Amino acid sequence: MAPAGLSELSLLGGMLAGFASSLHCVGMCGGIAASLSVSLGGDAARSRARALMLAQTGRIAAYVFAGAVLAALGSQAYFAFDRAEAHLILRWLAAAMLVYIGLSVAGWAPSLAGVDRLGARLLTWMRAPFSGALSLASPLLAGFLWGFLPCGMVYATLFYAMLSGSIATGALIMLGFGLGTLPAVTAAAFGVTGLLSAARTPRVRIAVGLAIVMIGVASAALPWRTIAAFCGIELA
DSSP states (O other), rough: OOOOOHHHHHHHHHHHHHHHHHHHSSSHHHHHHHHHHHHHHHHHHHHHHHHHHHHHHHHHHHHHHHHHHHHHHHHHHHHHHOOHHHHHHHHHHHHHHHHHHHHHHHHOOSSSSSHHHHHHHHHHHHHHHHHHHTTTTHHHHHHHHHHOOOOOHHHHHHHHHHTSSSHHHHHHHHHHHHHHHHHHHHHTTTTTTHHHHTSSSHHHHHHHHHHHHHHHHHHHHHHHHHHHHHTTTOOO
């Protein structure tokens, strides 16, 4: 199991990655969110809001499930080798992945948007049968299925979760990722575009990207007891 301080830092890193993801793919995810709220919530504003929140919950549950499963697979390396060395290697690899995500968000590394275009084409191809099936599904199930649509940032963060070396930490990373996407995706679903435009400026993207890079560097460079103390966590 990962130390408590690293788990806290991983949750924060996941949240920042989710926020950054929602800024660059809010067009697709916002459209999905809006269509789900209408098709599953009807005409009443309260029902649409309830359907949207349930769908978002299902989507985040899909992220947490996938993060836990991949972390379970990744943790096999931890148990197959010397645990101290394996933990250090996985920690460095996870930190490197987080640094790459931050650099990509800031625009200083190749973009992860290629997978998003695949997801957009897939959504266009299956839109009619997909929406028809969703009209019979609960918002939670619809959101869970939504969580598995191709997305470059989701896949990059899942890889980060897989390298965490702990099922709980992998789930926490993806929980943070899902929570980080909530504000922008919800705003896009309700047509709040002005705030999103301001949040997608290069200055904000660079600031968020650098914050992710700093978390990645800290998780690799600092002893976990130092991280725990910084987070205000008391260790036995």
